[in-house]
Amino acid sequence: MHDAPSSSLITDSDHPLIQRFRSLQTASGRAKDGCYVIEGVRHVFRATQARVPIEQLFVAPRALKSPAGQKLARHLRRAGTPTAAVAPDLYRRLSLAGDPQGIAAILRQTWTPLSEIRSGNSHGWLAVEGVESPGNLGTMIRTCEAVGAAGIILIGHTADPHDPAAVRATMGSLFSQKLVRTTAHEFTAWCKSQRLMLVGASPRATRDYRALRYKKPLVVLVGSEKRGVSDVLTQACDALVRIPIRRRGVDSLNVAVAAGILLYEAFDQRPSGANASARAIPRA
Amino acid sequence: MHDAPSSSLITDSDHPLIQRFRSLQTASGRAKDGCYVIEGVRHVFRATQARVPIEQLFVAPRALKSPAGQKLARHLRRAGTPTAAVAPDLYRRLSLAGDPQGIAAILRQTWTPLSEIRSGNSHGWLAVEGVESPGNLGTMIRTCEAVGAAGIILIGHTADPHDPAAVRATMGSLFSQKLVRTTAHEFTAWCKSQRLMLVGASPRATRDYRALRYKKPLVVLVGSEKRGVSDVLTQACDALVRIPIRRRGVDSLNVAVAAGILLYEAFDQRPSGANASARAIPRA
Numbered sequence: 001m002h003d004a005p006s007s008s009l010i011t012d013s014d015h016p017l018i019q020r021f022r023s024l025q026t027a028s029g030r031a032k033d034g035c036y037v038i039e040g041v042r043h044v045f046r047a048t049q050a051r052v053p054i055e056q057l058f059v060a061p062r063a064l065k066s067p068a069g070q071k072l073a074r075h076l077r078r079a080g081t082p083t084a085a086v087a088p089d090l091y092r093r094l095s096l097a098g099d100p101q102g103i104a105a106i107l108r109q110t111w112t113p114l115s116e117i118r119s120g121n122s123h124g125w126l127a128v129e130g131v132e133s134p135g136n137l138g139t140m141i142r143t144c145e146a147v148g149a150a151g152i153i154l155i156g157h158t159a160d161p162h163d164p165a166a167v168r169a170t171m172g173s174l175f176s177q178k179l180v181r182t183t184a185h186e187f188t189a190w191c192k193s194q195r196l197m198l199v200g201a202s203p204r205a206t207r208d209y210r211a212l213r214y215k216k217p218l219v220v221l222v223g224s225e226k227r228g229v230s231d232v233l234t235q236a237c238d239a240l241v242r243i244p245i246r247r248r249g250v251d252s253l254n255v256a257v258a259a260g261i262l263l264y265e266a267f268d269q270r271p272s273g274a275n276a277s278a279r280a281i282p283r284a
Numbered sequence: 285m286h287d288a289p290s291s292s293l294i295t296d297s298d299h300p301l302i303q304r305f306r307s308l309q310t311a312s313g314r315a316k317d318g319c320y321v322i323e324g325v326r327h328v329f330r331a332t333q334a335r336v337p338i339e340q341l342f343v344a345p346r347a348l349k350s351p352a353g354q355k356l357a358r359h360l361r362r363a364g365t366p367t368a369a370v371a372p373d374l375y376r377r378l379s380l381a382g383d384p385q386g387i388a389a390i391l392r393q394t395w396t397p398l399s400e401i402r403s404g405n406s407h408g409w410l411a412v413e414g415v416e417s418p419g420n421l422g423t424m425i426r427t428c429e430a431v432g433a434a435g436i437i438l439i440g441h442t443a444d445p446h447d448p449a450a451v452r453a454t455m456g457s458l459f460s461q462k463l464v465r466t467t468a469h470e471f472t473a474w475c476k477s478q479r480l481m482l483v484g485a486s487p488r489a490t491r492d493y494r495a496l497r498y499k500k501p502l503v504v505l506v507g508s509e510k511r512g513v514s515d516v517l518t519q520a521c522d523a524l525v526r527i528p529i530r531r532r533g534v535d536s537l538n539v540a541v542a543a544g545i546l547l548y549e550a551f552d553q554r555p556s557g558a559n560a561s562a563r564a565i566p567r568a
Contacts, residue, residue: 123530135419139538146537148530169538176531244552246407246432247460253430254423254453257544260537264545268528 009061011087017056018086021094024106025164036162038174039097039104041069046172047107048076056106057083060091063102073103096164109162112151112178114190124216124267127153127187127198129233130224131255134159138169139256140222144177145170147263151178153219155187155233188236191219198237200229201262203252205240212241214266222259293345295371301340302370305378308390309448320446323381323388325353330456331391332360340390341367344375347386357387380448393446396435396462398474408500408551411437411471411482413517414508415539418443422453423540424506428461429454431547435462437503439471439517472520475503482521484513485546487536489524496525498550506543 010018023029024037035055038047045068047054059073077083092100117125126144131137137159144152152161159166161179182190191198196217201209221237223229234240243253243261252258294302307313308321319339322331329352331338343357361367376384401409410428415421421443428436436445443450445463466474475482480501485493505521507513518524527537527545536542 139541142538143541145531146527146529171536171538243430243548245430246552247429252455253544254426254455254540256538257423257427257541260541260545261548264527268530 009085009087011090013090013093017058017084018090018094020056020106021058021104025096027160027163030109030160030162035106035108036167037104037106037164038167039095039164040101041066041072041103043167043172044069044076044103044105045072047105047175048072050175052107052110052175054081054105055108057081058086058091058094058104058106059083060086060088060100060102063088063091063100066101069101069103097168110179112180114153114180114182114186117150117178117180117190118194123148123150124218124220125150125153126259126263127155127219127221128158128259129155129184129221129229130227131158131222132225133255134161134163134166135169136225136254136256137161137163138166138174140259141166141170141177142173143256143260143263145173147267149177149263149267151180153180153182153187155182155184156230158224184230184232188233191236197239199239199241199262199266200234200237201242201258202229202234202240203242203245205242207239207241209241209243209262209265212239212266214269218266220259220262220266222255222262225255293369293371295374297374297377301342301368302374302378304340304390305342305388309380311444311447314393314444314446319390319392320451321388321390321448322451323379323448324385325350325356325387327451327456328353328360328387328389329356331389331459332356334459336391336394336459338365338389339392341365342370342375342378342388342390343367344370344372344384344386347372347375347384350385353385353387381452394463396464398437398464398466398470401434401462401464401474402478407432407434408502408504409434409437410543410547411439411503411505412442412543413439413468413505413513414511415442415506416509417539418445418447418450419453420509420538420540421445421447422450422458424543425450425454425461426457427540427544427547429457431551433461433547433551435464437464437466437471439466439468440514442508468514468516472517475520481523483523483525483546483550484518484521485526485542486513486518486524487526487529489526491523491525493525493527493546493549496523496550498553502550504543504546504550506539506546509539 024035030036057076064070091102126149141152196219197215198219200221221229243258308319314320341360348354375386410433425436480503481499482503484505505513527542
């Protein structure tokens with residue numbers, strides 16, 4: 001990126017583009033603007049690969065050391081992506097990354113209305129009720145991509161998947177997952193109309209998560225770190241399962257770990273599993 | 285805790301106890317002192333339950349709102365635990381918790397030498413080579429407790445399990461797990477001498493993690509977030525397994541999620557699993 005003329009470098013922290021970047025690091029700024037920020041070579045590369053339009057690219061020429069990152073920035077600029085060159089010092093102050101890589105982008109948030117989702121067409125969904133930690137949410141989105149889920153349904157007050165800590169934890173998987181936000185009421189109505197299997201995780205369930213025969217179309221539901229799945233949604237579930245905890249007095253696993261264990265069992269259950277021969281898989 | 289006389293409140297941030305608290309929030313301070321800090325009612329309660337000696341208790345009377353926390357603090361002080369009352373403002377500045385609960389403690393680090401571990405006596409271990417994020421490490425310790433592991437073996441340069449972010453993520457499970465730190469060389473020699481099964485996680489492995497018959501005594505090995513398991517340790521493994529990734533172009537799961545999925549399969553494999561009838565479980 002040494003071909004960017006240094007005279008065009010943004011050095012002023014009051015520059016409108018810098019103010020917008022900062023604003024998108026806050027929940028209120030994101031809500032008002034409808035966009036969000038991604039940082040780092042991997043994220044910008046994955047967005048480009050997924051053909052997600054980049055509204056604004058930021059490059060800090062001297063901070064962007066990776067040859068792959070430099071090539072990516074050149075490619076995007078030549079393809080007409082609005083690109084701002086930022087002074088490295090200013091970029092480091094802006095960046096929330098532990099190790100700022102000198103490249104970031106503003107993307108538009110994409111939400112899918114629940115009413116547009118036909119569960120039958122997809123492998124399955126993760127539904128999340130009230131998870132508080134953006135890092136946990138981002139990690140779950142990453143697992144959803146790995147296990148081949150269609151997306152993630154956010155119910156009630158959950159962390160924001162476009163929070164910088166959530167985006168960072170997704171490791172670029174956000175672009176492959178559909179994002180839906182809804183209420184508990186709307187969600188239960190949708191589940192009924194779709195005739196899908198809704199399986200909730202609960203430490204109070206009696207059934208081991210491996211003792212259930214998961215059927216497509218499937219939604220796996222996890223609750224918040226502190227309170228788990230609400231009573232309303234617990235009652236809406238077709239089945240409740242628990243991950244056994246060996247040590248007495250221990251209440252739970254980290255919610256992103258629990259979701260990972262469940263998703264891998266539910267989405268990828270072996271025909272040789274516990275109840276394999278009991279029922280055939282219905283047509284999805 | 286309103287029975288603590290307000291005149292004895294520490295308000296000075298230069299007080300030796302406050303300086304020690306701050307120093308233990310840093311890696312160099314912990315290395316020099318050999319202790320670490322836990323914060324919050326749950327952590328102090330779990331330490332007390334596990335009969336871990338508390339070197340120094342800190343209570344911020346007006347910030348400690350939870351009745352259970354107040355009772356715990358009273359109990360500990362009456363049992364002779366050295367207790368310092370800290371002004372709420374000062375405590376809030378000291379605390380690294382998102383929601384400071386007004387109670388913290390200094391505990392001595394406890395490390396178990398690898399040479400003292402007889403693998404045959406235990407359910408199994410998680411070995412971790414070079415994990416960088418304290419949050420990931422703490423989350424793995426929490427999973428180890430849940431799945432009934434004996435402890436966690438840290439190989440090479442890993443995050444510090446006594447880092448405040450790691451301790452927070454353990455949710456109090458640190459006290460039930462043995463902690464070992466060692467080198468790759470010492471670890472491979474120990475594995476051979478113990479005649480245990482060492483199973484490494486690798487995205488390049490060809491065997492699905494559920495296609496292996498896990499035998500006790502067992503050590504599950506995961507590598508760092510960026511580089512995975514090193515070549516030296518890969519060669520020392522009795523088996524390598526991978527967690528299948530459905531989406532092409534996606535390289536990995538979060539390391540704490542991957543460890544959780546593997547540990548639940550390896551430590552708790554169903555007799556009805558894929559290769560169940562192939563071999564009997566050897567006496568541990």
